Amino acid sequence: MNFARNLFAAAGLATLLAAPSAQADDDTIKVGILHSLSGTMAISETTLKDAMLMLIAEQNAKGGLLGKKLEPVVVDPASNWPLFAEKARELISQDHVAAVFGCWTSVSRKSVLPVFKELDSILFYPVQYEGQESERNVFYTGAAPNQQAIPAVDYLMSKDGGSVKRWVLEGTDYVYPRTTNKILEAYLLSKGVSPDDIMINYTPFGFSDWQTEVSKIKAFGSAGKKTAVVSTVNGDANVPFYKELGNQGVKAEDIPVVAFSVGEEELAGLDPKPLVGHLAAWNYFESIDTPENKAFIDAWHKFTGNDKRVTNDPMEAAYIGFNMWVKAVEKAGTTDPDKVIAALPGTQAPNLTGGMSEMLPNHHITKPVYIGEIQDNGQFDVVWQTKGLIPGEPWSPYLPESKDLVSDWVKLNCGNYDKVKNTCLGATN
Amino acid sequence: MRFLLRAALVLLALVGGTAAGAADFGALVAALPAGSYSDRAKVVDDLAQSGDPRALAVLNALAADDLKVMPDGTVVIVDDKGAAKAAVDGTDKGTPAADQLDRVKVNNAVRRAVRTAIGVLTLRDPDPAKRLAAAREALRAADPDQIDAVDSALAAETDPAVKALLAEARAAAVLKSDAPAADQLAAIKLLAARGDDAAIAALAPLAGAQNPEIAQAVKSALASIAETQRLWGLAQNVWFGLSLGSVLLLAAVGLAITFGVMGVINMAHGELVMLGAYSTFAVQQVIRLHAPGLFDWSLVIAAPVAFVVAGAVGVAIERGIVRHLYGRPLETLLATWGVSLILQQAVRTIFGPDNREVGNPGWMSGAFTLGQLQITWNRLWILIFALAVFAVLLAVLKRTPIGLQMRAVTQNRAMAANMGIRTGRVDALTFGLGAGIAGLAGVALSQIDNVSPNLGQGYIVDSFMVVVFGGAGNIWGTLAGAFSLGVANKFLEPFAGAVLGKILILVGIILFIQKRPRGLFAVKGRSVEA
Amino acid sequence: MLIDRRLGIFLAGLFVLVVVVPAGNLWLAGQPVPTYLVALIGKYLCYALLAVALDLVWGFCGILSLGHGAFFALGGYAMGMYLMREIGDRGVYANPTLPDFMVFIGWKQLPWYWWGFDHFWFAASMVLLVPGALAFVFGWFTFRSRVAGVYLSIITQAMTYALMLAFFRNEMGFGGNNGLTDFKDVLGYDLGGGGTKVGLMVLSAVALAAGLLLARAITVSRLGKVLVCLRDAESRTRFLGYRVEHYKLFIFTVSAMMAGVAGALYVPQVGIINPSEFSPANSIEIVIWVALGGRGTLVGAALGAILVALAKTLLTGWLPEVWLFALGAMFVLVTIGLPTGVLGALEGGLARTRRAPEPAEREA
Secondary structure, eight states: HHHHHHHHHHHHHHHHHHHHHTTOOOEEOOOOOOOOOOOOOHHHHHHHHHHHHHHHHHHHOOOOBBBBBBEEEEEEOTOOOHHHHHHIIIIIIOOOSSSSEOOOHHHHHHHHHHHHHHHOEEEOOOOOOOOOOOOOTTEEOOOOGGGTHHHHHHHSSSSSTTTEEEEEEEEEESSSHHHHHHHHHHHHHTOOOGGGGEEEEEEOOTTTOHHHHHHHHHHTSSSSSSSEEEEEOHHHHHHHHHHHHHHTTTTTTOOOEEEEOOOOHHHHOOOOOOGOOOOOEESOOOTOOOHHHHHHHHHHHHHHHHTOOOHHHOOOOOHHHHHHHHHHHHHHHOOOOOHHHSSSTEEEEEEEOOOEEBTTTTTTBBOOEEEEEOTTOOOEEEEEEOOEEEOOSSOOOTTTTTTTTEEEETOEEEEEEEEEEEEEEEOOO | OOTHHHHHHHHHHHHHHTTTOOOOHHHHHHHHHHSSSHHHHHHHHHHHHHTTTTTHHHHHHHHHTOOOOOSSOOOEETTTTEEETTTTOOOOOOOOOGEEEEOOOOOOOOOOHHHHHHHTTTOOOOOOHHHHHHHHHHHHOOOOOGGGHHHHHHOOOOOHHHHHHHHHHHHHHHHHHHOOOOHHHHHHHHHHHHOOOHHHHHHGGGGOOOEEEEEEHHHHHHHHHHHHHHHHHHHHHHHHHHHHHHHHHHHHHHIIIOOOOOOOTTTHHHHHHHHHHHHHHHHHHHHHHHHHGGGGGGGHHHHHHHHHHHHHHHHHHHHGGGGGGTTTTTHHHHHHHHHHHHHHHHHHHHHHHOOOOOOOOOOSSSEEEEEEEEEHHHHHHHHHHHHHHHHHHHHHHHHSSHHHHHHHHHHHHHHHHHTTTTTTHHHHHHHHHHHHHHHHHHHHHTTSSSSTTTTTHHHHHHHHHHHHHOOOOOOHHHHHHHHHHHHHHHHHHHHHHHHHHHHHHHHHHHHOOOOOOTEEEEEOOOGGGG | OOOOHHHHHHHHHHHHHHHHIIIIIISHHHHHHHHHHHHHHHHHHHHHHHHHHHHHHHHHHHHOOOOOOHHHHHHHHHHHHHHHHGGGSSTTTTTTTSHHHHHTTTTSSOOGGTTTTOOOOHHHHHHHHHHHHHHHHHHHHHHHHTTOHHHHHHHHHHHHHHHHHHHHHHSSSGGGGGGGEEOEEEEEETSHHHHHHHHHHHHHHHHHHHHHHHHHHHSHHHHHHHHHHHOOOOHHHHHOOOOOOHHHHHHHHHHHHHHHHHHHHHHHHEEOGGGGOOOOHHHHHHHHHHHOOOOOOOOOHHHHHHHHHHHHHHHHHOOOTTTHHHHHHHHHHHHHOTTTHHHHHHHHHHHHHHHHHOOOOOOO
C-alpha cells in the first residue's frame, strides 16, 4: 500500500510539473519573460517585465502576429542564477514559448546559455554588457563596450568634456566592470595616458559605506590635473555612492563622474540636486525629444497608470529587440527558432531616438551613443552624441585575447572566428 | 546645435571684436547661445573680463538654467514666474510660453567657467561670505591673468579669513605665471603652510620645474604636506570608522534586544529596519504634498512614526508568532524568516520594487572641515542619533519599571510570573521596543543608503555579527562591538581594499570567538547555561 | 534497526523514481517524463542530500550550522573545476589549458590550485577532501574552544559569508561573480544529452540513499547515542568522560563531506556554480528545509528539502508576482502548526487513524 502511495505521489508530481504543456494552445504564440521579480535584481528587472507586457499588449492591439495573439508567460527566477536556468528550461520545454526576453546580470545570461543552446531557442538580452561573447541563440540589444564606454571616455578627453588627463575607474567587483575597465585601461594607455594617472578600484556588491573610497577619489583628483571618474558601480551601490559624493562636495565641474549603470530609474531614488552635471553614457535618454519617444513614454504612463514612471535605456533595448523579433517572425512566416534566427540579421527596427537600428550578423545591433548630464529634475541633458549609429562589437580590439576574433553568424556561421588563424574557435551551430 | 548657422555669423563678428580688445557686452550676450560648449565657456570668460556690471546677473541666470533664447534670437532671463526680461538691457518681454524658448545649454565646462567668472566678479562683493567663496574659487582656478584683480581685492580686503585665502589664491596664480624665482619661492612657502589638497593641486605641476631651486622647494613642500596629510588621514580613518560603527550600532541595537536579550533569532530584523526607512519616505511624501515648509523637520517627524510602525509590526509578530515558540528558540528563525519574506514582498507590492527617494534636509547635507578633517553633516548627525538612541534605551532598561520587568522576565520567566508580572505583556513590549528601535535605524539609514525592499538584507548579517561579537545579552557589548568593528574595518580598507578588508574582519570575528566564546562582554552567571 | 519503516518507505520511493524516470524519459514512447522534469528531480535530490547532511549535525548533535551552504558550494566548485578543464580547447578563446575566464582576466598560467583537476579521480577526491578539511579545521578550533549555541551558528555564518566575498573576487581565480559555467561534458558524456541527465539523476538518487543509510547507521550506532546525549546535555556528557569535541568534530566533518557530494552532483545538473551559493540566505534556507520536514528524522529533512524546492518551482511559475507571500506564510504556518515538521505531522496523523478512528464528524 505504501508502495502504491509513493507511486501515486510520484505520478501526481509528474502531472503537476508537466501540467502547463497540456494546456498548450495553438491559437496563441507564447512569449517568455524571464526577469527577476524578487530578490536583489527585482529593483531593475521588474520594470523590464512591465515594459515587455506593454509591448505585447500593443502588438496584440495591432492584431497580433501571424494572425495569432501573443501570450506572455511570466516567471520569477528570483535573482537566483541556477533558478534562471531552471525557469528558462521550463519556459522553452514546458510552455513552448517562441522566444524569451530576459536576463539582466551577466551571470544570469551565462547560466541560461547552455539551456538555449541545448533546446535551440531564442533569447533577447536587453542590457549593456561586457562583450566577449556571441552566441547563435542570443541577440544582444543592449550596448557592447564600444557603444558605451569608449565614446564616453572620448568625450571626456575632448575639449568640451573638460580635457580630462587623470582617470579613476571605479567599479563593482564582477565581470562587467572588470572587462570594461580592462578595455578602457588599454584604450587610455593607447591614447598616451600615463599609468600613474589611472587608478582602478573595486568594491563589493551592495557596498554602502563609501566614505573611504570617495575621499580616495578626492585625493587622487587633487594632483593638479583634470580628473574624471568612470563608474561601473552596480545598481544598488550607486545610491550611497552618489549620496556620499554629494555630501563630500565632489562637484561635477571639478571631478565629473560618468556612469554606465545609472539611468533615469536609478536617479529616481536620489535627490539629483547635488549631482547636477555628473554624466551617464547610454544609447537612449528619456529626455530625447523625438515623436517615437514621446509616444513610447505616453504609452508607458498609460500602461502603468503612473505618469511619474520613468523610461530608461534597457527598456528601449527591449523595445528594439521585441520589434526586431516581430519583424523577423513576419519575414520568416513562422516562429520556428532556426528560421527566425536566420531571418533576424539584417532586420531593421526603429529605435526611440529617431534612428533605425539594425541587427548585425554578429547578433548585436547598431545604436547611437549619447552622453547626458544629470539635471536637477532627475533627467539627463544630452551634451554629446555620436554621428550616426555605432555597430556593436562583441570582441574588443583593445584586448590581446580578443583582438583577432570576429563574429559572423551569416557568412561564417561562427561567433568567435579567428581572423589570423582563419578558423572558427568553436562557437558555431 | 540648432543655432549653429545663425551663431557662426555672430561668432565671427565677436572673434574680431575681442581681438580688438573692445568686446561689446551686447554682442557677448548675443553670442552666448552659439557654438560648442567650449565656445560658450570662452564667451563666459570674456563676459567676466568685460567688467560690465550687468554680467553677474547674466552669469547667475546661466548657472541656474534661467537664460533662454526667444524665437527672434533675443537672449532673455526668465524668472520663477516665467516673466522674461532681455538679458542686455532688462526690457520686459512678457511671459512667453515655455516651448517658445530655447535653453542656453550648459555642461560642466561651461559651468566651471561660469563659477570662475562669478568668482572674479564677486571678489569685491560687499558680502564677506561671497568674497570668501570668490577667493576659494580664485584659488581653485588660479590664473595668472587674475593676479591684478586679486591684488586690488587684497588691498581693499578687511576680513582676515578672506585675506588669507586671497593671499593663497594669489600664490597659486603666481606659481602659474612667469614671476621671478623669489616670488615663486615665497608662494611655495605660503601654500606649503596651507597643506591641503588645494595646495597640492597648485604645487604638483611644478615638481618638474626647470629651476632646480624651485623644483627642490616644491618637492620638500609636497613631502611636508604628505606628512601632515598622513596624520590627518589617521584621524580621518578614525572618524570614518566611528561613522561606520554608528551605522552598525543603529542596525544592531534593536537586535541586541530581540536576539541578545530575548533570545529570538529574529531574521525579520532587517525588514523592520526597512519599514522604518519606508515610513520616512511616506512621511516625506505627505510633507511634500501638504506642507513643503516642514521638509527640514521631516526626519524629526518621521522618527516617532517609524518607531511606532516598526514597533507595532514587532508586537504583532510577537503576539502572532513568536509567542507560540518560546522554548523552541531555533524555530523562531524559521518563522521570522517567513515573516521577512512576507514583509519584503508586501513592501514591494505596495511601494514598487525600485528605490524610493528620501531627501536629505538642509541640515543633513554637505560637510564642514575641522582642520583637514572633512566631516559630513549626515554622518555626524547619525553618530549623535545612534548614541542618543543607545542612551535612551539604556535608561529605559535600567531606570524604568517596565525596564525592570523586562530584565526580570528575560532572566527568570517563572519567578517573574510568580511575582505578578504579566510576562506575556512584557514579552510583547520588549519585542516591540527592539522592533521600534530597528525602525529608528531605518530613519537614519534612509539618509545614506537605498530605500528599497532589499534594504534590510544588507544589514542583517552584519547586525548578527555585531551582537555576537559584543556578546549577546549585553547592550554595552553591542556598543563596543559596533564601534570596534567599524574602526577596524576602516583601517583595513585603505590597505586591503574594501572586499578583502571585510573578509579579514569576518575571519577576525571567527578567531575572536575562539578566544572568547561568548563575545566581548560575556554574560556570566547561571542564566548563561539556561 | 538500520532501516526502520519511514526510511524503508522513502528508499522504496527513491527506487521507484530510479526505475520510472529513466523508463519514462528514455524508453517509453511519447516520453511521458520530459527531460525538464528529470533535471528538476535531480536537483531536488541534491538538495535532499544536503538537508540530510545538515540534519545529521543539527538534529542529532545540536550544532545549528548556518554555513552548510559553504560545504555544498565547495564540493560544487571542485566538480566545476573538473568540468571546466574538461571543456579543453572548446572554450571561446580555444585555449587548451586555461578556462575562458582566466584568459579573460589576462592570466597566462594555470594557478597551482587548479592542478590535477583535469583528472576526474582527483576532482572527486577533492569533492570530499576540501569541504572535509575546512570542516575539520573549523571544527577543531571551534569545538575545542567550546563555542556553542548561537555563537557557533553566527560564526558558521561568518565563515560562509567570508567565503562568498572571497569567491566573488576575480583575483581568486574561480571566475568571480560569474563562477564556473558553460560546461560541455562529464567523463566524455555530453551534459546536454538526455541519457547523461538521467544518469546524473539516478546517481543523485543513489547518493541520497547512501547518504541516508550512512547517516542512519551513524545515528543508530553507539556513537549516535553519544551524539544525542551530548545534544541534550553537553556538560553532563563531558562529565561522564566523553570527549565531546571529538564526537562533534567527527560528525561535523562527515556532514560537510556529504554536503560536498551533494554540491558536486548538483553542479553538472544545473550547469553553473557561482559564489551566490555561499550566501548566508542559502544556508538559512537549508535549515528551513530541515525544520520544515522534521528535525532529527533524516527522512523528514530530505522530504522538507524536496517540498520547499517543489513549492518554489511551482509558485515562481504560477504566482510570479506574489509567490513570496505564499512561501513566507508556509514557513510561518508550518512552524506554528506543525512543531514536529511535516513528517512528524504525517506520522502523527497516521498513528492516530490507526490507533483510534477519529470520532465521526460532529453535526454542524
